[in-house]
Amino acid sequence: MAELRDGLAEIGKHYDERTPIGEEFRDGQLHMWYWYDREDDATLPQAVHRVTRKVSETLGLRPGERVLDAGCGPGEASLFLARQYGVGVTGVTISNFELERARGRAEEAGLSDLVDFQYGDFMELPFPDGSFDAVLALESLQNAPDLGQVLRELFRVLRPGGRLAFSDFSLGEPGEPSDARRVEQFMTTLKLPVLPTLEEWLGHLRAAGFAVEEFTQCGPRVFGMKGKYLEAAMGQREQVAEKFGEERLAEFSRVHLGFFAPRKDQIGYAIVCARKPR
Template sequence: MGSTTPSTDDIGRMYDETAALSQIFIDGQEHLPYWYDDHDDTPVVEAAKRITRKVGAAIGLRPGEHVLDAGCGVGAPAVQLAEEHGVRVTGITISSVQAAEARRRAERSAAATRIVFAHGDYNHLDYPDDTFDAVIAVESLMHADDLAASLAEFRRVLRPGGRLAIADCTREAPAGSEPAARFTTAFQIGQLLSVPEWVSRLRTSGFDVDEYTQCGPRVYGMGLRYLDRANELHNELASRFGEEMVGELKQSYRDYFSYGADIGYAIIAARKPSL
C-alpha cells in the first residue's frame, strides 16, 4: 500500500476526534444507512440500524452466543445486536475515546450485563483460540493494513463453525480504475475490493463463504442524504463544533459520495469450517 495509508495510531486519533460528532449525527451507528429508494423517508438513524440488522441476520445470530464486534466504534451496533438477538457482545476499538463512549452507552442498555467494550487492536486480540461464536466487522476492515493478518486473527478466535460478517464499501469499477484509486487515496482506505476479490481473500484465509449481497445503490448510492441530516442538525453542530467544521463536514460528504456506480457496498457472510 502507498504512503497515504494511515498508521494504527493515526486511525485511533481520527476516531478519537470524531466520537462526539457520531453520537450526535447518527446516534453512534458509525456506518452507512440503508434506504430502499428515493421515496423511503426513514430517518437516518433508523436506516443505519438496518445495516446492523442485516449483518446479524446474515450470520443467523442466536440467543446466548458470544459475538466480537471488531471495530465497534461508540458501540451502537453492539448494543443493538445484544438487545435484539439476546447475544453477548465484546466490542473492540482502536480509539480510547470511542471505547469510553461505548461503555457509557452500554450502561444505559437493558442488555448491559451482556456487553463489554475494550480499547485495543483487532489485529492483536487478547482472547484465546475458539472464543467467539461470531465476529462482525462493519466498515472496519477498510483500515486493515494487512487484511490477511486481520482475517487470520478473526479465524483464530472463532470456534469451529463460527461465523464472520463483513459489511463494507466495494469496488464496482475494474481493477486499477482511476476513480476507485482516487477514492482510496482521498479517504485513506487500505483496500477497496470487489465482491469476487472479497470472496477469494476469505477463501484463501480459510473461510467458507455462505452468502454475499451487493446493496450499493441502497447504501453508498443514497449517501448524499447525509447532507440532509447535516442541514437538519446545522445549528446544533455549529454550536458544538463551529461553523467552519460544519462546512467542512458537508463538503466531505459531497466528496465521499461523488464516485457514483464505481463504489458499491456489500454484506458478506462466511464461516470457519467445523472440525
C-alpha cells in the same frame, strides 16, 4: 511491524476526530445507510440501523452466544445485538473516543453485564483460540493495514462452525482515468489501504480459511443514495452546529469532500457472511 503500528495509530486518530460529529448525525452509529429509493421516508438513523440489522441477521445468533464486534465504533451496534438476541458481546476499537463513548452507552442502557468494550487491535487480538461463536464487522475490515492478517486472526478466535458477517465498501465500475482519481480521493478520505471488488473480498475470505455462505452487493441503495444522506444531514445541520460549533462542523465537512467524489456506480457495498469450517 513498526509501520503497521504507526498505521493503526493513524486510524485510531482518524476515528477520534471523525466519530463525535459522525455519530451525532447517525444517533450513535457510524457506518453507512440503506434507503430503498428516493421516496423512502426513513430518517438517517433509521437508514443506518437497517445496515446493522441486515448484517447481523445473517449471523443467525442464538441467546447466550458470544459475539465479537470487531471495530465496534461508539457501541450502538453491540448494544443492539445484546438487546435483540440476548448474546454476550465484546467490542474492540482502536479509538479512545469510541471506547469511552461505548462504555458510557452500555452503562446508561444497563447492559454492562452483557456488553464489554476494550481497546484492541483486531490484527492481534488478546483472546484464546475459539473464544467466539460469531464476529460482526461493520465497515472496519476496510481499514486493516493487512487484510489477510486480520481475517486470519478473526478465523483464529472463532470456534469451529463460528460465523463472520461484515459490511464494507467494494470497488464498482472503474470508469475512465479521471473517474479513477475520484476513487483515490474516496480511499484517501476514509483511510482505505485497499478497495477490493466483491469477488476479491470473497477471495480474501477463502484464503483465510472461511467458507463463504451468503453475499450481496447493495451499492445502489447505499453509496448510490449519497444524495439522500446529504439532504438528511442538512436537516440536522443546525442542531449539530449548535453542539459542536460552526468552525468544527465546517472542518468535518471539508475533510469529507473526497467521500462524495466518485460516481454512484463506482463504489459498491458488500454484505458477506462466512463460516469457519467444523
